[in-house]
Amino acid sequence: MLFLDLTKFLLLAVILPSYVEGACQPGWIHFKTSCYYFSTNSLNWQQASTDCKGRSAQLVSVDTSQENGFIAEEVARVGGSFWFDGTDQDTEGTWIWASSKELFDFTAWLPHEPSNYEKNEDCLMTQKGYNGQWNDYACYHSIQFICEHASNDPPVG
Numbered sequence: 001m002l003f004l005d006l007t008k009f010l011l012l013a014v015i016l017p018s019y020v021e022g023a024c025q026p027g028w029i030h031f032k033t034s035c036y037y038f039s040t041n042s043l044n045w046q047q048a049s050t051d052c053k054g055r056s057a058q059l060v061s062v063d064t065s066q067e068n069g070f071i072a073e074e075v076a077r078v079g080g081s082f083w084f085d086g087t088d089q090d091t092e093g094t095w096i097w098a099s100s101k102e103l104f105d106f107t108a109w110l111p112h113e114p115s116n117y118e119k120n121e122d123c124l125m126t127q128k129g130y131n132g133q134w135n136d137y138a139c140y141h142s143i144q145f146i147c148e149h150a151s152n153d154p155p156v157g
Contacts, residue, residue: 023151030151031070036060037147038078045123048083048145049098057149058099059085068108071146072132079128083145086124088136092116095124109134 024035035057043051045059052058062068062084075082085097086104095104095114114136115121121136125143137143 029074031067033151034067034148035151036071036074038074038082039144039146042142042144043083044142045083045087045139045145047142049085052145052147055147055149057147059083060146060148061085061097061099061102062108063106065106065108068106068132071126072130075126075128075130075132081125081127081143083143084124084126084134086134087122087139088114088116089122089139092122107134108132 024030028035028037030036037052037055037057039048039051049059060071062071085099086095087098088095090096093114093116095107096102097104110130110133113134116136118138120138123137123139124134125137126132126134127143
């Protein structure tokens with residue numbers, strides 16, 4: 001009986017880590033129930049959204065402070081500025097996740113943001129040095145981006 005319990009334990013010790021490691025394709029990072037791709041190239045917000053869709057993903061939607069903390073750590077590690085899926089292009093001041101059309105449940109705006117500077121900032125971004133806080137930014141700027149997909153839905157590419 002002890003032998004069977006030890007065998008089960010060893011099988012789980014070998015199989016479970018490989019399952020978790022294999023939850024995301026190479027180049028993607030696993031956190032909780034999602035896989036994240038931090039781009040190295042820069043695109044405008046619409047191009048970034050299209051690029052993510054080509055990877056069977058969408059620009060990242062941040063639902064919790066834990067998820068935001070994970071993203072903030074990665075952004076600090078890799079550096080740069082990154083698009084999220086958030087926008088108020090349809091109705092100024094009403095921020096939604098473009099992929100789901102849902103209102104934000106969680107926010108982490110920088111002080112005095114969103115500002116809609118020059119009445120032209122309709123897309124959501126963050127960058128190294130913001131410590132996980134968000135800014136509205138003109139969608140035509142080319143910056144890096146973060147794609148997200150559920151870890152049980154493997155992406156293309």
